[in-house]
Amino acid sequence: MKQVVVLGATGSIGLSTLDVLKRHADRFSLHTITAYRSVDKMLELILAYEPVQAIMACPDAAEQLASRLPTESPTRILGGEQALVDAASDSDVDVVMAAIVGFAGLRPTLAAAEHGKRLLLANKEALVSAGRVFMEATRSGGATLLPIDSEHNAMFQCIPANNRGRPETAGVEKILLTASGGPFRGRPRSELLGVTPEQACAHPNWSMGRKISVDSATLLNKGLELAEACWLFDCTPGDIDVVVHPQSIIHSLVRYDDGSVLAQLGNPDMRTPIAYGLSWPERIDAGVAPLDLVSVAKLDFEAPDLEAFPCLRLAQEAITQPGGMCILNAANEIAVAAFLAGGLGFTGIDNVIAHALENVSADEPDNLEAVEALDGRARACAQERIEQLEHDTRGV
Numbered sequence: 001m002k003q004v005v006v007l008g009a010t011g012s013i014g015l016s017t018l019d020v021l022k023r024h025a026d027r028f029s030l031h032t033i034t035a036y037r038s039v040d041k042m043l044e045l046i047l048a049y050e051p052v053q054a055i056m057a058c059p060d061a062a063e064q065l066a067s068r069l070p071t072e073s074p075t076r077i078l079g080g081e082q083a084l085v086d087a088a089s090d091s092d093v094d095v096v097m098a099a100i101v102g103f104a105g106l107r108p109t110l111a112a113a114e115h116g117k118r119l120l121l122a123n124k125e126a127l128v129s130a131g132r133v134f135m136e137a138t139r140s141g142g143a144t145l146l147p148i149d150s151e152h153n154a155m156f157q158c159i160p161a162n163n164r165g166r167p168e169t170a171g172v173e174k175i176l177l178t179a180s181g182g183p184f185r186g187r188p189r190s191e192l193l194g195v196t197p198e199q200a201c202a203h204p205n206w207s208m209g210r211k212i213s214v215d216s217a218t219l220l221n222k223g224l225e226l227a228e229a230c231w232l233f234d235c236t237p238g239d240i241d242v243v244v245h246p247q248s249i250i251h252s253l254v255r256y257d258d259g260s261v262l263a264q265l266g267n268p269d270m271r272t273p274i275a276y277g278l279s280w281p282e283r284i285d286a287g288v289a290p291l292d293l294v295s296v297a298k299l300d301f302e303a304p305d306l307e308a309f310p311c312l313r314l315a316q317e318a319i320t321q322p323g324g325m326c327i328l329n330a331a332n333e334i335a336v337a338a339f340l341a342g343g344l345g346f347t348g349i350d351n352v353i354a355h356a357l358e359n360v361s362a363d364e365p366d367n368l369e370a371v372e373a374l375d376g377r378a379r380a381c382a383q384e385r386i387e388q389l390e391h392d393t394r395g396v
């Protein structure tokens with residue numbers, strides 16, 4: 001029986017993970033679930049799944065949750081960020097699903113890597129911000145790192161096991177990273193000025209949290225994924241081409257020296273990569289409908305439009321700049337939060353990121369404290385830029 005921690009259990013990936021775990025209660029036992037401050041959702045999950053512990057990163061929310069828990073519940077309630085780190089490092093735990101959104105997930109995710117867990121990585125912001133520090137923790141801790149992003153999970157499935165991390169020796173000529181293009185695919189930049197958070201979050205194929213939905217609409221998500229693939233498969237941006245594939249049926253491809261191209265296909269449902277991460281190298285039922293190619297009928301491909309969506313280009317540049325992806329990620333998190341709150345326009349997101357990349361100087365951070373310090377400086381710079389843009393718009 002594998003003991004599982006689900007970091008970010010109340011989110012889109014967290015709930016899909018719980019659904020897969022429930023189908024395999026003979027193999028997996030739910031040790032810990034965590035959230036930030038969604039008390040109602042957490043209470044529902046505790047009553048449905050009865051984990052050993054439930055942690056709210058926000059201590060006030062933990063108090064509220066504890067006060068509403070029926071006295072007969074077997075679940076222990078804990079609060080605070082250190083409790084997340086402790087759960088991810090607990091010697092009783094075998095598997096950690098890292099599904100907190102954003103940089104906030106870095107410490108517990110890193111703890112799971114340092115303690116040699118099977119680490120299912122959805123929280124791409126943790127890997128791209130901490131890059132070298134993260135990969136070094138995975139190596140020295142002896143963790144098994146399994147990508148949950150559907151694209152990287154597809155690459156993982158298409159590169160032979162004995163060559164992962166060294167694609168060049170596997171005869172890999174190019175990795176083809178697919179992108180749906182998001183809800184605004186095909187629109188010129190002039191039509192993106194007034195788009196609303198609701199429009200940006202209405203992804204045509206995937207149902208996801210709001211932050212990644214906006215990242216998908218700006219193509220910034222593809223930039224994070226480019227950096228993620230470079231770390232996971234030990235390659236450079238030149239080894240990877242981004243291809244827009246609007247149906248999201250092919251989740252990524254690997255082209256080999258002999259002309260072969262291997263692809264992984266499936267319905268757009270995150271339970272497939274989650275189930276593969278949980279059971280690898282075996283395969284288990286994920287609850288996903290079989291792919292019906294006749295009803296899909298058509299698979300289209302096009303090049304990304306970097307003029308309308310400059311975030312991907314910014315990421316391509318940031319990957320080559322010391323600490324660039326940490327700066328880009330932090331600026332993006334601040335900008336997306338401002339956009340969702342109505343304080344920044346959609347096209348302001350890339351403006352804020354470009355400003356942070358130009359104005360925050362850095363060396364490549366080589367420990368957690370340096371990563372956090374750089375993240376903090378980039379956030380402050382992004383915040384200042386947003387205030388300046390707001391000021392200019394008002395004409396004050």
Ligand SMILES: NC(=O)c1ccc[n+]([C@@H]2O[C@H](COP(=O)([O-])OP(=O)(O)OC[C@H]3O[C@@H](n4cnc5c(N)ncnc54)[C@H](OP(=O)(O)O)[C@@H]3O)[C@@H](O)[C@H]2O)c1
Binds near residue numbers: 013039098
């Ligand atoms: N959704 C997808 O299909 C998908 C696909 C590929 C990769 N990913 C990646 O998976 C991660 C999660 O995405 P999602 O769409 O599942 O996000 P989501 O639906 O917004 O859920 C985020 C989860 O993180 C928790 N959380 C938020 N802020 C936190 C904080 N400061 N400290 C601790 N916990 C915090 C939330 O708790 P509360 O509910 O209490 O706020 C929630 O449980 C992201 O990195 C995303 O890029 C997602």
